[in-house]
Amino acid sequence: MISWHNVKALFWKETIRLRRDKNTIRSIIAQPIVFLIIYGTMITYQALNISWVVEDHDRTELSRRLVAEVMATGRFEEPHAVMGGEQRLEAFQRKRASAALIIPEGFKRELVRGEPGYLQLLLNGADPLVATRAGAYITQVALRLQSSGPPALSSKALAKTLASGRIEVRRRFWYNPTLSDKFYFLSALPAILITQVCIALASAAMVNEKDQGTMEQLLSNPLNTFDIVIGKTLPYIIVAYTMLLFVTLAEIFIFNMPFRGNLLALLVATLPFVLASTGLGLIFSAVSRNILQASFIGFFFILFSVNLSDYFYPTQTMPEAIRLSSFLFPMKYEVWILRGIGVRGATLLEMWVPITACIAYFLATLAILSRVTRKTIA
DSSP, X not given: OXXXXXXXXXXXXXXXXXXXXXXXXXXXXXXXXXXXXXXIIIOOSSOOSBOEEEEESSOSHHHHHHHHHHHHTSOBOOOEEOOSHXXXXXXXXXXXXXXXXEEOTTHHHHHHTTOOEEEEXXXXXXSHHHHHHHHHHHHHHHHHHHHSOTTSSSOHHHHHHHHHSOEEEEEEEESOTTOOHHHHHHHTHHHHHHHIIIIIIHTXXXXXXXXXXXXXXXXXXXXXXXXXXXXXXXXHHHHHHHHHHHHHHHHHHTSOOOOOSOHHHHHHHHHHHHHHHHHHHHHHHHHOSSHHHHHHHHHHHHHHHHHTTTSSSOGGGSOHHHHHHGGGSHHHHHHHHHIIIIITOOOTGGGHHHHHHHHHHHHHHHHHHHHHHHHHHO
């Protein structure tokens, strides 16, 4: 039999406690406001700021005009010039390009003869959403360049050249030829799982010490910040690596997903991310007064990480300020590493940017945690 009198008493007790917890109330109010702004005004599937490379073997007015017309759409960044397959491959593996436009030698000459002028368009299928949009935009520009006439064309001679032949764009998707969404999401799934484990579990570690009354005893021991971080994070590092191996092997042997890189390289590259995420969880725990507050801060951070990490939504389609702020979340770098090594077959050297960023992030968490613990002792 439920005692409604007791229920009422507990209800008021928890309500009063929640009202007094100002930080938790701020987190509760801030979450819907922030995500209404993000989903209502910033997240879009319209591809913008598309990185691409151009391999122009024709070097004519027509080829230069084609590149200029693509840039005029406002959806592409300034292209990098490459020559040869090795440079194209490096641009894809280092995530410097979502598309590669190859203009063959004799492109204009074939159109003058009334023959088809073929363009080769290579697309980075590791990100199907951006790749399909980029392919569609470039193809539309090429067809419009042929059919629209002035003012799209710079001269009557060029218009006559295009009128005599037709442009054909041959598209090919690398790494994910079928544009499978399953491969796209599974390839970066460990990033979400590791973020949840490291931040959610570590954010409760220091709070539990406070609740059990052992925080002062811990800090009074001859331990430096590095000892505390390693001692507290080692169990979560083991859990994170177990999860990474399990998911990666399941992707390969159960879902038949190709793994093009080196598994050992992936394990090495992931360590700075695991340390950085766990360090963040410990900071959230150290600055929180209770487990509820720590959970809210950790949950809030995880939601931001998932939405601004390129896992679901490409950040290059977002406003510049949001796109730059996405680099403050370590999960973005792990998604970069997982898709770079696993999908594109990149090496550790080619992944030096996200690895270095995670190392810097971990060192920053160490410095912040050291300051927080010194304040706690004081």
